[in-house]
Amino acid sequence: MSYSKELKVAQLAVQRASILTKKVFHEKAKGTLSKDDKSPVTIGDFGAQALIIAAIKKNFPDDQVVGEEEASSLRDDVKLRDQIWGLVDGTRLSDAEAEKVLGGPIESVEAMLDAIDAGNSAGGAKGRIWALDPIDGTKGFLRGGQYAVCLALMVDGDVKVGVLGCPNLPIDDAAPLDATSGVDQTDAEGKGVLFSAVYGQGATSRPLSVAGLAKGQSIHMKEVKDITQATFCESVEAGHSSHGDQHAIATKLNISKPSVRMDSQAKYGSIARGAGDIYLRLPVSATYQEKIWDHASGDLIVREAGGEVTDSLGKRLDFSIGRTLSANKGVVAAPKAVHSTVLEVVKEVLSKK
Ligand SMILES: Nc1ncnc2c1ncn2[C@@H]1O[C@H](COP(=O)(O)OS(=O)(=O)O)[C@@H](OP(=O)(O)O)[C@H]1O
Numbered sequence: 001m002s003y004s005k006e007l008k009v010a011q012l013a014v015q016r017a018s019i020l021t022k023k024v025f026h027e028k029a030k031g032t033l034s035k036d037d038k039s040p041v042t043i044g045d046f047g048a049q050a051l052i053i054a055a056i057k058k059n060f061p062d063d064q065v066v067g068e069e070e071a072s073s074l075r076d077d078v079k080l081r082d083q084i085w086g087l088v089d090g091t092r093l094s095d096a097e098a099e100k101v102l103g104g105p106i107e108s109v110e111a112m113l114d115a116i117d118a119g120n121s122a123g124g125a126k127g128r129i130w131a132l133d134p135i136d137g138t139k140g141f142l143r144g145g146q147y148a149v150c151l152a153l154m155v156d157g158d159v160k161v162g163v164l165g166c167p168n169l170p171i172d173d174a175a176p177l178d179a180t181s182g183v184d185q186t187d188a189e190g191k192g193v194l195f196s197a198v199y200g201q202g203a204t205s206r207p208l209s210v211a212g213l214a215k216g217q218s219i220h221m222k223e224v225k226d227i228t229q230a231t232f233c234e235s236v237e238a239g240h241s242s243h244g245d246q247h248a249i250a251t252k253l254n255i256s257k258p259s260v261r262m263d264s265q266a267k268y269g270s271i272a273r274g275a276g277d278i279y280l281r282l283p284v285s286a287t288y289q290e291k292i293w294d295h296a297s298g299d300l301i302v303r304e305a306g307g308e309v310t311d312s313l314g315k316r317l318d319f320s321i322g323r324t325l326s327a328n329k330g331v332v333a334a335p336k337a338v339h340s341t342v343l344e345v346v347k348e349v350l351s352k353k
């Protein structure tokens, strides 16, 4: 299977949804950043999920979708619903041909709610199932830092197509990582990148703002000649992965550079294009199960760029079980040649806890 139509639809759908999230940020989040207002995330999440699922259903009506959101709360909240509808209805790709590929705009408020609700698949090992995170890295989104619009197609439990829209990452694959995290990136020039991968066909990046279907350029993980010089990425949120364990692992590997903290699957994209080397995500909670939509696109993009992605025990991430990665604990992503070295140290550090 070449999955060329799936790739095209996924790229354009992510592109269109990314435009919506940027609008939400500028209309809503920018003014509320200092307050603890989560409404921009709600609006952006629902709106982006509606736009993406509508495009999937118009092109592949029999496919299922595992989406993070469901619309029941929206059906009773007319004000919020209309606010979201205004954004969804007003967000088109500038390229009319590309918009046609997506099946055009959503027809009505009801169709929008139905599209959101169609993200209710339980996942599993059979058939064609899309995993969707409309705004991954919600904290990053609110901070004006890194977030990602994530869409992946799984066939019989294996990821075959993965797309990540990262509106606040630099377009330039060679841009240094440390300049991209932390502060407000939203109005900076040269930002917005779309990562894609198809199983067996490699990984690419291209500007997120490019109209239509420009071909991307190939991306590859950087060769790590000396692991002590490697750059590792981790979550900003200490509640999402263990900064302490990750620091201990880096120390044991004699890595001297400080970690690069970044929200969302932008971490996977960043190491896939060689801007960083290693992504460590070690569990803080013994009971938390990672969600498939937080990893499916990134897992494929890194592997297609020459990387290896496993959990902290060395098992491949298993997307075939349901909505969560219930058979895995943590994530260790690194270039193939050094992955086993990193994994050994991960196991050593975790065994001493
Ligand atoms: N306890 C715990 N452990 C591990 N992971 C968790 C946990 N709680 C939440 N999450 C998920 O982490 C997703 C984002 O991870 P990041 O590392 O990018 O952090 S951040 O949320 O962007 O700050 C985040 O995705 P979003 O909700 O889309 O931001 C969550 O699904």
Ligand SMILES: [Mg+2]
Binding pocket: 133, 135, 136, 137, 293, 294
């Ligand atoms: Mg997420």
